[in-house]
Amino acid sequence: MTGRNITLSYKQWEIIHKDEKSVMKKEKIKGDGGFHIYPKKLREWKSDMKKYSWDNYYTWSRGDLGGFPHVDRDKLSDYSQNVLDMQYYREKDGIPDGVFHLHGTRYKSLTRSFAGWALCNLYEPRTNTQISYHTTNEQWDEMRLLMGKKIDLEQDKRWYPWDVIDLFKEINEYRKIITFTTEQDKIYKTW
Numbered sequence: 001m002t003g004r005n006i007t008l009s010y011k012q013w014e015i016i017h018k019d020e021k022s023v024m025k026k027e028k029i030k031g032d033g034g035f036h037i038y039p040k041k042l043r044e045w046k047s048d049m050k051k052y053s054w055d056n057y058y059t060w061s062r063g064d065l066g067g068f069p070h071v072d073r074d075k076l077s078d079y080s081q082n083v084l085d086m087q088y089y090r091e092k093d094g095i096p097d098g099v100f101h102l103h104g105t106r107y108k109s110l111t112r113s114f115a116g117w118a119l120c121n122l123y124e125p126r127t128n129t130q131i132s133y134h135t136t137n138e139q140w141d142e143m144r145l146l147m148g149k150k151i152d153l154e155q156d157k158r159w160y161p162w163d164v165i166d167l168f169k170e171i172n173e174y175r176k177i178i179t180f181t182t183e184q185d186k187i188y189k190t191w
Helices: 010-026 039-051 078-088 105-121 137-153 161-175
Strands: 006-009 057-060 129-131
Touching (some): 010 078, 137 161
16 A cells, blocks of 8 residues: 555644654664655645635645655554554555455554544534544554454345445444544544
């Protein structure tokens, strides 16, 4: 999934960039990181934010070397992981096979794919509520494995995307695993 456009607001970029740099410093990795912006571009971005009243975003294009962390994504903060998961996910990706059944450290990419799917598909526009970007890996794992158990119980049923979304909401209504909030920045999606 490295060849996808990543578009971040200044606030999101600042958090992710600092997070990545701190991990690189701890692990003694040299370089600027995947979300480095050259000083001239950064000055232009900041001046554009002052000039225009709407949110201003920066996009790392598919051909750019940037836009992908230079450290394992699971070492970044929960916020950084979730914002990036939402950016890497594309609507036609769906949910990969086995995402509800496989667990363990070998399958952390399935957790990240599930998180990206959930963050993109479980948004309530009428109330402006969405999943908190501070949801932990443990919460994502718990939710996807509980959904897997329910899907296994109903083996004969054909699961359409809207059924999976309803299942997520149903399980979360009773278990309260995932937190929903209205107090966070919107993510700009580059489909």
